[in-house]
Amino acid sequence: MDSVYQALVDIVGQEHVSNRQEELFIYSYDLGTTEPHRPDYAVIPRTTEEIQEIVKLANKEKVPVVPLGGGLSLAGLAVPFRGGIALDLKRMDSILEVNEKARYAVVECGVSQGQLTSYLERNFPHLTHSEPGAPPTATIAGNVAIHGQGDLAQPYGFNSDMVNGLEIVLPTGEVCKFGSCSIGSGWYTQHPLPDVGLFLGWSGTTGIITKVSIRLFPSKKIRGVGQFVVEDEELVPEIMYKLTHTQMTEDVIAFSQAIPPFASGLQHFTINIVADSEKELEFKHEIVWDDTLGEYIRSGAGGFLGFRSGLQRPQVSKTSDWRKGGGFEYVGAIMPVETYPECYRRGRDISERHDIPYTVLGRCIGAAHAMMFSWTYAFNRADPETIRQAREALHETDDLALELHGTIWKPGLYGQKLVMERLDPNTLNLMKKIKQMLDPNGIMNPGNWEVS
Amino acid sequence: MTLTDYKYGDVIHRCFRCGYCKFPINWMDVNNCPAYARFRMETYSCGGRLWLTRAWLEGEIEWSDHLADILYSCTACKNCEVKCPLSFNIDILNMMIAAKGEMVERGEVPSPVKEFLENIQRQGNPYGTSRAKRGEWMEGTGIEAYQGQEFLYYVGCVGSYDTRGQETARILGKVLQKAGVSFGVLGNDENCDGNEVKNLGEETLFEMLAEENVAQFQGLGVQKIVTLSPHSYNTMKNDYPGFNGEFEVSHYTQLLQGLIRDGGLDVSGGYNATVTYHDPCFLGRWNEEYNAPRAVLKSTPGVQLVEMARNKDGALCCGGGGGNFYIDLLGGSADSPARRRVREACETGANVLAVACPNCLTMLEDAVKAEGLEDKLAVKDIAEIVGEACGIK
Amino acid sequence: MYELKFNEDECLSCTTQDCLTRCQYMDIDRDTAKAEILKIAHGEDSFVLHDCVTCYACEEYCPVNNHPFYLIVEKQEELDVPPLPRPLIRRGIQTGIPFRGEPDIEEINGQALDMGVFSDLMYLIQGRLFEGLPVISQDPRKMFHYFCQLMYLHYGRTSVIKERLPGIIQTIAKHNVTEVICFHDECYGTYTSYCPAVGIDVPFKAVHLFEFLYNRLNELKDDINPINLKVAYQRPCSSRLSSDKHHFVRGIFELIGAENVEREYVDENALCCGGTIQGQRREGSRKRAADVQKRNIEDMKNAGAEVCVFNCPACYTTLGSMVAKNGIRPVFMSDLCRLAIGEKPAGWR
Numbered sequence A: 001m002d003s004v005y006q007a008l009v010d011i012v013g014q015e016h017v018s019n020r021q022e023e024l025f026i027y028s029y030d031l032g033t034t035e036p037h038r039p040d041y042a043v044i045p046r047t048t049e050e051i052q053e054i055v056k057l058a059n060k061e062k063v064p065v066v067p068l069g070g071g072l073s074l075a076g077l078a079v080p081f082r083g084g085i086a087l088d089l090k091r092m093d094s095i096l097e098v099n100e101k102a103r104y105a106v107v108e109c110g111v112s113q114g115q116l117t118s119y120l121e122r123n124f125p126h127l128t129h130s131e132p133g134a135p136p137t138a139t140i141a142g143n144v145a146i147h148g149q150g151d152l153a154q155p156y157g158f159n160s161d162m163v164n165g166l167e168i169v170l171p172t173g174e175v176c177k178f179g180s181c182s183i184g185s186g187w188y189t190q191h192p193l194p195d196v197g198l199f200l201g202w203s204g205t206t207g208i209i210t211k212v213s214i215r216l217f218p219s220k221k222i223r224g225v226g227q228f229v230v231e232d233e234e235l236v237p238e239i240m241y242k243l244t245h246t247q248m249t250e251d252v253i254a255f256s257q258a259i260p261p262f263a264s265g266l267q268h269f270t271i272n273i274v275a276d277s278e279k280e281l282e283f284k285h286e287i288v289w290d291d292t293l294g295e296y297i298r299s300g301a302g303g304f305l306g307f308r309s310g311l312q313r314p315q316v317s318k319t320s321d322w323r324k325g326g327g328f329e330y331v332g333a334i335m336p337v338e339t340y341p342e343c344y345r346r347g348r349d350i351s352e353r354h355d356i357p358y359t360v361l362g363r364c365i366g367a368a369h370a371m372m373f374s375w376t377y378a379f380n381r382a383d384p385e386t387i388r389q390a391r392e393a394l395h396e397t398d399d400l401a402l403e404l405h406g407t408i409w410k411p412g413l414y415g416q417k418l419v420m421e422r423l424d425p426n427t428l429n430l431m432k433k434i435k436q437m438l439d440p441n442g443i444m445n446p447g448n449w450e451v452s
Numbered sequence B: 001m002t003l004t005d006y007k008y009g010d011v012i013h014r015c016f017r018c019g020y021c022k023f024p025i026n027w028m029d030v031n032n033c034p035a036y037a038r039f040r041m042e043t044y045s046c047g048g049r050l051w052l053t054r055a056w057l058e059g060e061i062e063w064s065d066h067l068a069d070i071l072y073s074c075t076a077c078k079n080c081e082v083k084c085p086l087s088f089n090i091d092i093l094n095m096m097i098a099a100k101g102e103m104v105e106r107g108e109v110p111s112p113v114k115e116f117l118e119n120i121q122r123q124g125n126p127y128g129t130s131r132a133k134r135g136e137w138m139e140g141t142g143i144e145a146y147q148g149q150e151f152l153y154y155v156g157c158v159g160s161y162d163t164r165g166q167e168t169a170r171i172l173g174k175v176l177q178k179a180g181v182s183f184g185v186l187g188n189d190e191n192c193d194g195n196e197v198k199n200l201g202e203e204t205l206f207e208m209l210a211e212e213n214v215a216q217f218q219g220l221g222v223q224k225i226v227t228l229s230p231h232s233y234n235t236m237k238n239d240y241p242g243f244n245g246e247f248e249v250s251h252y253t254q255l256l257q258g259l260i261r262d263g264g265l266d267v268s269g270g271y272n273a274t275v276t277y278h279d280p281c282f283l284g285r286w287n288e289e290y291n292a293p294r295a296v297l298k299s300t301p302g303v304q305l306v307e308m309a310r311n312k313d314g315a316l317c318c319g320g321g322g323g324n325f326y327i328d329l330l331g332g333s334a335d336s337p338a339r340r341r342v343r344e345a346c347e348t349g350a351n352v353l354a355v356a357c358p359n360c361l362t363m364l365e366d367a368v369k370a371e372g373l374e375d376k377l378a379v380k381d382i383a384e385i386v387g388e389a390c391g392i393k
Numbered sequence C: 001m002y003e004l005k006f007n008e009d010e011c012l013s014c015t016t017q018d019c020l021t022r023c024q025y026m027d028i029d030r031d032t033a034k035a036e037i038l039k040i041a042h043g044e045d046s047f048v049l050h051d052c053v054t055c056y057a058c059e060e061y062c063p064v065n066n067h068p069f070y071l072i073v074e075k076q077e078e079l080d081v082p083p084l085p086r087p088l089i090r091r092g093i094q095t096g097i098p099f100r101g102e103p104d105i106e107e108i109n110g111q112a113l114d115m116g117v118f119s120d121l122m123y124l125i126q127g128r129l130f131e132g133l134p135v136i137s138q139d140p141r142k143m144f145h146y147f148c149q150l151m152y153l154h155y156g157r158t159s160v161i162k163e164r165l166p167g168i169i170q171t172i173a174k175h176n177v178t179e180v181i182c183f184h185d186e187c188y189g190t191y192t193s194y195c196p197a198v199g200i201d202v203p204f205k206a207v208h209l210f211e212f213l214y215n216r217l218n219e220l221k222d223d224i225n226p227i228n229l230k231v232a233y234q235r236p237c238s239s240r241l242s243s244d245k246h247h248f249v250r251g252i253f254e255l256i257g258a259e260n261v262e263r264e265y266v267d268e269n270a271l272c273c274g275g276t277i278q279g280q281r282r283e284g285s286r287k288r289a290a291d292v293q294k295r296n297i298e299d300m301k302n303a304g305a306e307v308c309v310f311n312c313p314a315c316y317t318t319l320g321s322m323v324a325k326n327g328i329r330p331v332f333m334s335d336l337c338r339l340a341i342g343e344k345p346a347g348w349r
């Protein structure tokens, strides 16, 4: 009898652990192009205490632990490269608190984006959170664990900048809290205590987030999206700059794609505008479309495609099925906005060389402080050759992002290596020390962010 | 069978495993696939099942009891088909049923499934009770045998054999009598409708049942059928035409809706309760009939209808479909869909949970007991509610 | 190449200059009108080319059917006075490119309904009105093979129409349809007005949807229950090309017992839905469109309309939710007819 298995059963109960081929098969894959690796166990805990016990056991037995949320990060970030325990956190799915007046929500780590959206819509319609474009099964915790960004990125930045507090199970099993909650003062702020930013963006290699307090923002009665289109990609950075100057937009995205044909070779903007009244809406329309973008319309360089009330949140994504193939993966990189034209042209070029219809998109973060630029490559899951092509294109794109002075977001192993090669050696060394200190046995999501 | 021979070999890889199929109509939780709700391992989600099926057919994993359990834990509730945003969604259930079919072919199905199918083969019902007892439910009701009346009242296996099912079958019969509907039943000559058999992947047996039933109905000159169970309604309406069985099929709630509307049934006796209605999958998502049962309830004086958060095409299945009211792969836990569902019903403040399907009736009533909610919530078939409203005891 | 049949002499001898004097979007007197239309005919620049909102109306106003609108649009292209910004034109032109394989050609040998580029609106052609009627262009993936292209009038790109349309006509003809009932009014205008105006052959007879509906309703007359609703009709730009069929609107309303409310912007005075105006290049287009929409809807409201009846799906997309917000139910004509024969309209909201 496998003693680790038995110990896991003792912790979470028979039904919530498996070492059977079916579970091991499913948890060996993510949805992108990464080669699968089988875990030895799949475990679905329900409480922080269970997670603590699991982590302690893993340390004792030197078994890797790979946290998994929605499993939608696509770059292989939750593939158990060294086997061990695939720790599916989705049963930890309680929304613990919504503080209406201080505008935050405390959720367990398995709470999905869609769950929070729906909960707020039903119970606090005047509050909202920054929802990523991922399928709504993505978790809040998984998203901050990789520095995600959502549809409030333009006014408020990265989702991980919206964290008010965390509860973490450390790789050695202790539970820690960060932010005001750590002194028992409620979950309303991450600052001003000494900063221990050791868990956001680490892709689960420094600990397991069990609770997150995430900021909520005003949700206005009318929320809608307007579209604008230009032909010349060189105009995109200045338009983003001007739009952010208005401080009247929410999500600002520019995209271009080969299919359907209408979008090919053009740069479309989707611009979210919200208002509490028709009066406020018209005022914003005037500032955005007439005063700010009017010059492009009059010169014939830009066109207004109309405004639709009603945001579909979360959006249904059909990208994976464009080639009737069931798969896609993208490189996302945090890029200076001014690189948009080059990102577009070079990305298009990579796609065309790999025989993949191109799809690129830039989402504005903050007041055009940066953009998340994504290059998406669809593949056919049934055709290994197309998977190989997509993987190649992804790697070339990782190189490209760095060449253009960008920073790869949620890089897979290949991208992590490129980033670490360029990292300031002292920083790299510090990362190594932190990692060694927090995770002496190297059990947390091994393979990722490993400094040699 | 290999992937190349599999009928859906060119579609099954298209599932991205994005998980939209786990949701009810909004995104309130990820528990609307009853099998996933019960187990919460990705393998039990719709996407997991599709990926495993493909892996099995590709030879990446071996057949196992566990694999068979995973496939057979699908209740064919159709939530996934309705929620998956991709265009292949119309084939999701077909893909799973075809995989079950392959298991049947190889004789590699979970033992309760085997039992279920054998019982039907031998006795025409999943319980294995003798065919000769099929008509016992109607004793003393004065319900006539079918002999050219306007309607054939098709009762189905659960209505014929299950104690609670029998009660509803009788009450519905009495309601129809009271309304002066001309109808008859088949009694001991009734056979299984085959709906579950089809969903369990036993296509040959299903064809046999459908052919026999069609021949029998035609022989008797049946033109209109009213069914107690949405499962029978579904297969007779949608599958039997493929066997040259063109009948005018209605579910009893549809018939009652018309009768009440046209004054043919007096429900002025009323029924005083706060009622929440659970949509059965084979009436709701499978046939998009969300209105008739609600209309019947609304037109019953005294009924105050409240909706559960998940309703209509977002309803959570009771867990009894795909043969699971008998093979019961989803039972035994507070996470069982039926128990989740009755807790949800309780949250509405209703004191009656109305159903329109004998399978749901037994599943949910057992769940009420398991949850210890007997004092708070009664599970009633709409036939019973209407029965009471028109003075039938 | 195809050439527009335009006769300058007609304009010279015209006593009304209705084409421009009746324009609802430019204020032009008779003398100016004459001078400008002649300038345009001569290939000279004119403010009309810049200010035209491309509403098609002058095509109807012209008493002698001399095609002033087609002329304006051709000259916009010739003189490079595009009504829309460049990216919108490119986007529009690319929109019409089929990209999902060739259509399956099924021979019909008779009458058929052509969905044109609205295959995803098949739900609107259900029920007894359409029973037994073969339909072409049912597959949204293939619908651009049936796209009549006339939309490019709004884009000042008749060259695209002339280049693509013959191929589209061929595709339809391959179905061996003798009578093509056009789901979209604009297709009807294309085959009965635009094609003859520029000399493109149309090897089938086009039938206007409303004429078809009118005839079907007559056949089903016994099943009609008057709907007793007050309706306003949103007349689309393309119906200016088939003004001889416009009377079927009233005809249908009478048959189904709809009360056609008295209002200002009706028939020849109908207002554009604003869909194309809002994106135009001219200063203030967005507000202009909003103003037109507001006047239009206010007018419907003042006249007491309960329902706004649509002909064109594009108008519906632009105005549908706006009228709904104002308490008027938007509905397609075919759906309204279904209501009258006791069926449930598919698109009620």
Ligand SMILES: Cc1cc2nc3c(=O)[nH]c(=O)nc-3n(C[C@H](O)[C@H](O)[C@H](O)COP(=O)(O)OP(=O)(O)OC[C@H]3O[C@@H](n4cnc5c(N)ncnc54)[C@H](O)[C@@H]3O)c2cc1C
Binding pocket: A066, A067, A068, A069, A070, A071, A072, A073, A074, A077, A078, A089, A109, A131, A132, A133, A134, A135, A137, A138, A139, A140, A141, A142, A143, A144, A145, A146, A147, A148, A149, A150, A203, A204, A205, A207, A208, A209, A210, A317, A319, A445
């Ligand atoms: C179509 C599509 C669109 C997308 N659009 C966006 C977008 O607009 N913005 C955006 O930010 N992302 C986007 N993504 C990427 C990704 O899906 C999201 O960032 C998502 O929120 C990740 O959450 P998850 O729960 O799926 O994380 P997972 O993939 O499960 O995990 C991500 C990483 O975090 C670790 N992890 C997960 N949970 C925890 C935890 N509780 N504690 C510690 N570590 C943990 C995992 O080990 C893994 O390394 C998109 C993805 C897709 C498929």
Ligand code: SF4
Binding pocket: B014, B015, B016, B017, B018, B019, B020, B021, B022, B046, B047, B080, B083, B084, B085, B086, B092
């Ligand atoms: S079945 Fe559809 S919704 Fe479900 S995971 Fe697969 S692609 Fe997504």
Ligand code: SF4
Binding pocket: B021, B032, B033, B034, B035, B036, B045, B046, B049, B073, B074, B075, B076, B077, B078, B079, B080, B081, B093, B317
């Ligand atoms: S039919 Fe129901 S039980 Fe089966 S996979 Fe779909 S959602 Fe789950």
